[in-house]
Amino acid sequence: MSVSTNSPSVAQQAVPENEVEQVELLAAVEDLYGGVVVDVTEPMDSAVFASLLQASISQWRQKGKKGVWIKLPIERSNLVDAAVKEGFRYHHAESDYLMLVRWISETDDTLPANASHRVGIGAFVMNSKREVLVVQELSGRFSNTDVWKMPTGVVNEGEDICEAAVREVKEETGIDTEFVEVLAFRQSHKSFFRKSDLFIVCMLTPKSFDIQEQNLEIEAAQWMPVADYAAQPFVKKNKLFDYIAKICLAKSDKNYVGFTALGTTTSSGKRSYLYYNNRDMENLLATGDPQ
């Protein structure tokens, strides 16, 4: 077998000079869990790839490796079949790559699960006149109906929930807002192929008031008295929507406390938000440390 070792995907194993045989292996990075990750960035013939993979697995097994990950950019789609034929299964995919995995150890498979949820937000935005910001959509379940609903959208990859709510309101209505708190959330299943869905209802306060529909998906937007919003038949007939509307009404009367967002930074410097009932914690801290 003759393979150029110039390819960053191929590593030549260091062997003593007096050994006759040279074994070529796929280049791999070790992870923290006894596994190896192969990232095939350069073009490769599928038969060559299959041979290298077989030799590499033999070597990794001898070294006591457990999980083998292969990240194939979509440009390397010619290698998918060879990896599957070598016993790999799919783990997850994004538009530009496919991740395959194989457990090569005798021990129990402890490979992590794939992402299972989409996270969406609904934005409850109310002005000082007790009017709530509502939209009509061009497509989807409520298109071509007279239903006025709160702005909704999907949280992007890597986006914070509190920021996604502000972005969606801006995109759909042109209104600037500030995140206040999470009022409630709903988990539902099989909303999208086999995936589950977390729909997070956020309250926001408006910082501007002139509506400009900016999104191609929005038919119309307006400020609507909150009682009128809650009285719509599509809200009253659906137990969940009805409950959410009641929570929003309670919030508008300042009789409801949701979860506020506390920004924290981990020891590794990653920022994340904790959502919790801040009123109860503030009451406690005002009367002494809860401990």
Next chain:
Amino acid sequence: MSVSTNSPSVAQQAVPENEVEQVELLAAVEDLYGGVVVDVTEPMDSAVFASLLQASISQWRQKGKKGVWIKLPIERSNLVDAAVKEGFRYHHAESDYLMLVRWISETDDTLPANASHRVGIGAFVMNSKREVLVVQELSGRFSNTDVWKMPTGVVNEGEDICEAAVREVKEETGIDTEFVEVLAFRQSHKSFFRKSDLFIVCMLTPKSFDIQEQNLEIEAAQWMPVADYAAQPFVKKNKLFDYIAKICLAKSDKNYVGFTALGTTTSSGKRSYLYYNNRDMENLLATGDPQ
């Protein structure tokens, strides 16, 4: 081109008898959004598949279809490369299939995003002696340390958060519990490849008390005074863990209200849970309808 029309993946287009040409197409099911879904269940040669796909796309485009989905079971991995060469990109993958997609319309691409989050739970279980249920793990960040942490785990596909918390506690400690409420949740990013993570802290009440470590991942489990749990250095040093511990302490003193779970059933019969501040809503309902 000669392809057996016995295959459920191949449909013969209905044409008038006086037409000379018969065009064979991939069998597809229409979705509610102007798209078609191809599910290739039977074995097929990749060159045949490529030809059928080209002819089918031409036909779907004439019919005004927008998105084309191809679901390839892992047994059909020989067809991945052909689909990519026809302009398809990956959408998502599970262990047993790969979903590819292509937008064939001139209009803006409105294809839904892939699942972006993993959802995990942490279980705060306290008995009447103000002792909290804690474990030591065999692997992961805190293995081989003297850290005692609350039971944690990943919510399975299609599993409710409130049920996942009960299951994880049972699996790790043998203790039966009942879900009380969500105390707080944290969103963090890039916790798992490019995916985000929602970690949901749940409070549960124990219904049994004899610990039996049942899970291979658990080194030890015990009941520990809640103040001792919160005083551990790994908790005190981490702002997030410290805050969560303070919330749990507040809860143990009955000074904190999280989100309870309300089971609802949608009009299509799907069950889902709404998580919200039930104490505030109960107070309101006791003093009259919030409207």
